[in-house]
Amino acid sequence: MNPRAALFRLWVYGLAALLLVICAFPLAWMVLTSIKPDREILTAVPTFIPSELTIDAYRRLFTSTIFATYFRNSIIVAGLATLLTVAVGTLAAYGITRFRFRGRELISTTMLFTYMFAPIMIVVPFYILMRQLGLVNSLFGLVLSYATFSLPFSMWLLRSFFQSIPLDLEEAAMTDGASRPQAVVRVIVPLALPGVIAVTIFTFIVAWNDYLFARVLISSDNLKTLPVGINDIYVSTVTDWGMMMAAGVVITLPALIFFVLVQRYLIAGWGAGGVKG
Amino acid sequence: MATIRLEKVEKRFGDVVAVAGIDLAIADGEFVVLVGPSGCGKSTTLRMVAGLEPVSGGKIKFDQYVVNNLTPKNRDIAMVFQSYALYPHMTVFDNMSFGLRLKGMGRDEIRRRVQDAAALLNITELLRRKPRELSGGQRQRVAMGRAIVRQPKAFLFDEPLSNLDASLRAQMRVEIKRLHKRLETTVIYVTHDQIEAMTLADRIVIMRGGQIVQVGAPMEVYEQPVDRFVAGFIGAPQMNFLPGRVVAEGNGLAFAIEGGILLPLPAARDAAYAAWRDRPMELGVRPETLHVGRFEGPDAATFEAAIDVVEPMGNEGLAFFQVAGVEVAATCDPYLRRDQGDRVPLTVDMARAHLIDVETGKVVPSGTAGRQAGHPAPALAAS
Ligand SMILES: Nc1ncnc2c1ncn2[C@@H]1O[C@H](COP(=O)(O)OP(=O)(O)OP(=O)(O)O)[C@@H](O)[C@H]1O
Ligand SMILES: [Mg+2]
Secondary structure, three states, X not given: OOHHHXXXXXXXXXXXXXXXXXXXXXXXXXXXXXXXXHHHOOOOOOOOOOOOOOOHHHHHHHHHOOHHHHHHHHHHHHHHHXXXXXXXXXXXXXXXXXXXXXXXXXXXXXXXXXXXXXXXHHHHHHHHHHHHHOOOOOHHHHXXXXXXXXXXXXXXXXXXXXXXXOHHHHHHHHHOOOOHHHHXXXXXXXHOHHHHHXXXXXXXXXXXXXXXHHXXXXXXXXXXXXXXXXXXXXXXXXXXXXXXXXXXXXXXXXXXXXXXXXXXXXXXXXXXXXXXX | OOOEEEEEEEEEEOOEEEEEEEEEEEOOOOEEEEXXXXXXXXXXXXXXXXXXXXXXXXXXXXXXXXXXXXXXXXXXXXXXXXXXXXXXXXXXXXXXXXXXXXXOOOHHHHHHHHHHHHHHHOOHHHOOOOHHHOOHHHHHHHHHHHHHOOOOOEXXXXXXXXXXXXXXXXXXXXXXXXXXXXXOOEEEEEOOOHHHHHHHOOEEEEEEOOEEEEEEOHHHHHHOOOEHHHHHHOOOOOOEEEEEEEEEEOOEEEEEXXXXXEEEOOHHHHHXXXXXXXXXXXXXXXXXXXXXXXXXOOOEEEEEEEEEEEEEOOOOEEEXXXXXXXXXXXXXXXXXXXXXXXXXXXXXXXXXXXXXXOOOOEEOOOOOOOOOOOOOOOOOEEO
């Protein structure tokens, strides 16, 4: 390697390392703070590596608050919203790519317009709608909100995946003795798997991280999801920074685990080879 | 195993009439080939039989049952697609067993059937591979295997060989024919390759513009085309069409090519052709019945023309001429060495020529019907 190239590499790696530090430092600080003894959290000279490790903050989190309930609510809401979005999004994308009907093009092209509105603009109308449906202050109402919010993008994404799957494959499945639903489940969805997974991740994260809708739609403490619940812990007590950081860690973990589990299915190149080429 | 019957079957896509009311009866175990130029409605017809496309009118019957409203799943047919349409996420074994698994067939039976079909098609060692790890010819075999294992009522092929190179295509053609001999299942085979049609078919169905122009055994449509379109479509190299008219000549009739060449017509056809005198007609002459050289024969007629080019093709040569403003191809000795512009004699076997009415494009029935099975063409003897 010549010196110029080496220098260039050094630059690139240096910048990458800098970015990594900027992104990772707050996370590392969160984890470290959650396992520090209290007296080390607010000091004039901060310690980076804790002098002793403790899980006290975690114990307080689960005993002095109803964090476990928030956690459960979040899992339920994000899980159901994801299932609903994937199910409806898949069917919708299939319909839009495989059938001709009045308004099909209009739907396809205007789907993404819904994202021109910031969530904050639709949250009040949404509240009114939910009140009329009697779904205010219920987890189901939240599930519907998140599905509504993530569906247009999911449909749009799945549509492009479905479009890339040759019609022949489905027709082959049907002449092979599959009903249309069987052809979709056994042939189309497996081939669109990377898209389905991307939609799953997207919806899960939207639902898991949402603060706005949960804040507006939920009032009972035992129905709150994590973002709202933790915010209320912060407001309602003398700020317990150790506990806050512990909560942060516990919130991050499921999303992280989920992502790691699912991302290996995102490998591209599945589709190649079935049809001549 | 089933007979397939199309009765006034029609398909419209909006204003486009893809299939314009066709009637066709296919016998059990018959191999029927649909041929025709691009866009003539072959695939659409096949897809209606498969149930992939609803009919706009008419009836499709399997045996005595009308299947118009049955989904493909319930028609029990197998289709081989031009693209092969193998499921990319499944191994060859899973591809082939897909239909059987859907039926809920037992594992042992599935294994046995897949093994049998794989052995038949020489793809046993490929069973664990994914489609992307196969060559074009291998994919083609797998696609056929997937159809065979189901033991369906009928096989539908839509240009299955068109993605293969010429030698592989010839090889697969033979294999398909062998498979059909062995399985004796009804086949509808779509192609626009007339050689495939000639070699594979029990009967050829020639389509054009959504209609059936002619149905017949390969040699029948070759020897007795009903019109100029079929005459030009079937047979390679293509039939020559010489413009001219029928005139009285001595006691009989002759065909006068524009520019003064006179070819006596067989006396047996006088009655049939008499009414067509002095109208614009064409004489359809296949290159294989038009020879460079001077030959004798019962209905041989000789004229002269200036040679344009010669294409040696191994066992034979093709010589091209300009006659009456049209290009004409004739068979010749592949070693024929002539300069461009040399005038050479050309002999036509008039008993195998066709008279075509320019106005309607129809072939005038000759009353003697070309060459019949078992009756070889009268040999032309060198003079
Ligand atoms: N889904 C469709 N929508 C509109 N028109 C169609 C559709 N499918 C076929 N057609 C039209 O119907 C006619 C017949 O098409 P078809 O595919 O049957 O032709 P083909 O004989 O199979 O031709 P090729 O040899 O090119 O495959 C064509 O004019 C085609 O444009
Ligand atoms: Mg076609």
